[in-house]
Structure formats: C-alpha cells, structure tokens
Amino acid sequence: MEINITAFQIPGLTITLMEILYLIVTVVIALSIRFFLNWLLSGIASRGVISLGTKSFVSRVIDIATLVVIVLGFVSIITASLTPYMVVLIIGVLTFVIFYHEIREFSAFINIQLLxxxxxxxxxxxxxxxxxxxxxxxxxxxxxxxxxxxxxxxxxxxxxxxxxxxxxxxRQPHVVLRVKITSSSNPNERLDLKKITDEVKKAAADVLFRVESDGVMIKSIREDSVELILNIVPVKPPVKVGDIYKLVEAVYKALNGYNPEVEVTRTV
Structure with missing residues (x-):
C-alpha cells in the first residue's frame, strides 16, 4: 500500500483523504443519532409511556438502520458503481411490500406517542x-x-x-344507578335530598366507590317521591360483578327507610 498526502492507494483501489473523512463523519453522525435515540427511548420507557419490549424492538430497528447507513457510506467510497445502491433500493422496496402491515402499524405507533x-x-x-x-x-x-x-x-x-x-x-369510568325513593311513613314530610345524597355517598365510600359532586341528577320529582340518576366512580377499577352487587346492596340498605328502588342502568 502506498500512502501520499492526498490518498491511500491499494492495487485497484484509491481512497482519498476526503473520502476517508466523509466515512468518519458518516459513522460519527450515525452513531451519535443512535445513542441519542436510545437515550430518548430509555427516558420514555422509564416514565411508563412504552413497555420494555417496545423499547427493545425500537432499539433493534435503530441499530439496523445505523448499520445500513455505515455500510452504504463505506460502499460509496470504494466504488463509483450504482449497483450497490440499486441492490439496496430493491431490498428496501421488497421489505416495504412484505412488511407493509408492520411498517404501517409502527408508523402509527410513533404518531400515538405524539398524541x-x-x-x-x-x-x-x-x-x-x-x-x-x-x-x-x-x-x-x-x-x-x-x-x-x-x-x-x-x-x-x-x-x-x-x-x-x-x-x-x-374519561373517568363510572357505574350509573337509577334510584327511586318514596316517603311512605309521612306523606306530608318533604324528602331531604341533601341528607339522601350524603347517605348514598357514605354507603358508596364503604364499598370503595365515590359519588362525584356533579354526579347526582334528578330525573323526576313528586310530592312523595324522587327519582335520581347517580354517576358513581370506582376507586380502584376495574370492578367485578360482585363489586357492583355490593354497591347496589349498600345503597339499598342506606336508603332502606325510603322504600328504595335501585337499578344499574349501565357501566361505562
């Protein structure tokens, strides 16, 4: 091998200092971007935004892309032929066609992180x-x-x-109850809605549910009866069917003096 000021000469191959500099710069930039993206992924994963499996998968994709860039940079300085680029282009097109579904879903995954x-x-x-x-x-x-x-x-x-x-x-999950209460003991006595609401809140809290401040709506009201719609939030979702049964039973017992009717209309 002959070395002069401007190039490295190997039989059949001449590599200039500018080409070597180009290769070094390409490798440094590619590796710097790789380390930055991996650092960014580690931060996102540590906050629980993505799982460790997702982080590992994305890291492998970044490693492959980095390797491809470095190989192309090396190939570009040892040959002036377009053949390597055409081969890479064909491989890229075939990869896109074969893995179109995975590429589409992964692109959407990146957009979801931005949302x-x-x-x-x-x-x-x-x-x-x-x-x-x-x-x-x-x-x-x-x-x-x-x-x-x-x-x-x-x-x-x-x-x-x-x-x-x-x-x-x-959106907070909640259980919707329809509650109808009547005052049969003394028809002339008005129902105290605040007292009734407080009793429902206490009963719900005992079985790990919470009635929000704006979660009580009056569906209908008469002289001796009131029908309420209650939006009740579970403290620790998800809940089981047995938990909803306990909630209904607790509300029913708390309002037992009002001949209550308690119905679960929906869970959302």
Missing part, C-alpha cells in the same frame, strides 16, 4: 365508522396494537392504524 396517549389513562375512544364509543383504561401500547381494558376488566385489542385515526378524550 400523549399513555398507559393507565382512562379514555373514551370513538373508532372510525363506529358510533358507540369504547371506554376503558389503556393497559399497553405496543408497536403494532394497543390494549384497552373496560371497567369490568374485559380487554380489547385495537390496531395502532385504527387508534391513530380515532377521536378520544380522557
């Missing part, structure tokens, strides 16, 4: 083409789908490409 959807967030989601919303807690967001858990513990898997095109808002 600030994170684990353990309770949301109301309107999926494209579906009028009725899904309400639940986001258990996990992987590179390909998100897992939603409703108030009863049922799990729904939603593709990232569907989720990213959905409309969502933060």
């Amino acid at each position: 600030k959807l994170k684990k353990n967030l309770w949301v109301e989601i309107y999926l494209p083409g579906i009028d009725r919303p899904l309400i639940g807690r986001i258990l996990d967001i992987t590179p390909f789908n998100a897992v939603l858990e409703d108030i009863l513990g049922n799990k729904v898997h939603i593709a990232n490409s569907v989720l990213v095109n959905s409309v969502f808002r933060e």
